[in-house]
Amino acid sequence: MRWLGHAAFSLVSPNGVRIVTDPFDSSVPYPPITIECDVVTVSHEHFDHNGVAGLKGSPRILRAVVGKEVASTLETIGDVRFRTVASSHDDTGGSQRGPNGIFVMEMPGMTVVHLGDLGHALDEKTVSSIGKCDVLLVPVGGHYTIDGKTAAQVVRSLKPKVAIAMHFKTSYIKDWPITGPEDFEAEWKFVKRLPPGEFEVDLSPNKLSAETEVWIPAI
Ligand SMILES: [Zn+2]
Secondary structure: OEEEEOOEEEEEOOOOOEEEEOOOOOOOOOOOOOOEOOEEEEOOOOOOOOOHHHOEOOOEEEEOEEOOEEOOOEEEEOOEEEEEEEEEOOOOOOOOOOEEEEEEEEEOOEEEEEOOOOOOOOOHHHHHHHOOOOEEEEEOOOOOOOOHHHHHHHHHHHOOOEEEEEOOOOHHHOOOOOOOOHHHHOOOOOEEEOOOOEOOOOOOHHHOOOOOEEEEOOO
16 A cells, blocks of 8 residues: 555555545645556545546546535445445535545455545444444544544544544645644554555554554655
8 A cells, every 4th residue: 555645545455456545636736646546536526636637547436426415336346345435524514515425445355444535523323334444544634624633533433453644734735724643643652654655554463453553654
């Protein structure tokens, strides 16, 4: 897996399906995303999440939001089953920033959940709709999304094996009104800071601690 900046990750399923999540468009000052992939997930139609134009190849584009709602996407591509769970981009039912799709990606041996621009804590119904979550990609920067404290609450409600922070301030987006990952980090006893580049997610019990591991990626 690799963090490409903001809410964009690239990951490859056991059978080789190449996935990119929430690519940002060229106006976002991270290094442009130009990799080849098979599937792109788009949690909602904002420029920092739906910049599919730069991607190489002819990937399938799975858009969670259709019209003003989260569509119930259910697609199986190769060994990955994609489904969406409805949520909002704010804590007022989407009245300020609209709907947001949570992508659940089930692949052999691992379920990855991408929360998009989630704007609120999760109720029980949403937690059970998401179901099993091994690896959680969670926004922590606040302002447009949940902040570090609420993000920690969301992690505790979903109980993943690994929670990876995203959508936080870095040196690339110094002027954005979001925070760094510090408030989120402060919620945990142990946090692993990943070096830039690719990282491996190995869910073997002897590789992970018994409690949720919290990782902060770098680019
Ligand atoms: Zn965003």
